[in-house]
Amino acid sequence: MKVCVLPLVSGLPLLPTTTMDNEEILQELDSVNVELQLVQDQIKQLLDRQEKLQDRQSELKAVLEACEASVSPTQCGGSVSVEDWSGPFEWDSRADDVRLNVFGISSYRANQREIVNAVMSGRDVLVIMAAGGGKSLCYQLPAILRDGIALVVSPLLSLIQDQVMCLAALGIPAYMLTSTTTKENEKFIYKALEKGEGELKILYVTPEKISKSKRFMSKLEKCHHVGRFSLIAIDEAHCCSQWGHDFRPDYKNLGILKTQFPNVPMVALTATATQKVQYDLMEMLHIPKCVKFVSTVNRPNLFYMVREKSSVGKVVIDEIAEFIQESYPKNESGIVYCFSRKECEQVAQELRERGISADYYHADMDVNVREKVHMRYKYVLN
């Protein structure tokens, strides 16, 4: 015989409803509703906690496995790759030359060399590295070293513009094919893809281009056919997963790239992927045998401070201005995030009135004006 023991819902006496008058029924209904809500909240909290603990458990197990299997003690710092990708490889000296003389970077950070080597060896790679950790170099360097054109999928126009601007400043032929691309550039890009003519090394697109433009996919096909499709990079790869915090439906279709171009190495990069999200995105991108590199997500240079906010708008702006001027007296640049587009415009205006060189940036702006603000922020501090 099976016995199911359930906790008593509360100390409420469960009276037979036939003996209750209307008022008693209403009273009890109220208490039941309140208690039910409490129970539901607790269940939700427990389920959230359970999910976090399961993610953490898988993460710890994976790192432990890697440490136990690792041949090199340095890999216990976080890399889940158990193969030795540190070299030597035939491209070492060319890679060092481009890193130093094109990117101006004197030495690799943790895992960068290994990731570059894995991509150069033609493997699919998953990179988990903190924001600002140096993920871009991991695909931009192989993109330059390998023959042909590298395709980079990135979710946001602003991120793409930023990357293309930085690469152009380094003299690297990088372009983007988005809604803001001029007809002339579009023609140049399509020709470069199709015929291998023209200088194009790195091409940035949004995921919609892959899922919605048959024309683009057919040009990629041609590029591949003439042996000039060098690698695929999927930036912010956690957007593939519905379990991630930033799911983008068009990222779900990126698996088509691996199906159509199975021998082109794919590198998926993200700063935030729980174990569940990692499995999910490996499945969606069709890279089950990828080499995985996990670097620490600890950022010792970042800290949070919570300050009490005045209820008077003018005082809040005064305090923000004072904070900026006192903390960053040498004209350093920074970002103030606001709740709405309108608030962005207001805050920028009011900071300018207080002598701070500020402008606003949001999705509802003319594309050219927005790009100018971006340029000024990036290259001209005043």
Ligand SMILES: Nc1ncnc2c1ncn2[C@@H]1O[C@H](COP(=O)(O)OP(=O)(O)OP(=O)(O)O)[C@@H](O)[C@H]1O
């Ligand atoms: N090995 C290195 N040594 C010094 N600086 C580096 C190195 N690798 C990258 N950087 C610099 O670190 C900065 C951040 O790099 P990058 O933009 O690639 O980070 P990211 O990991 O892509 O960040 P995000 O997740 O925010 O996109 C850049 O200015 C880059 O030039």
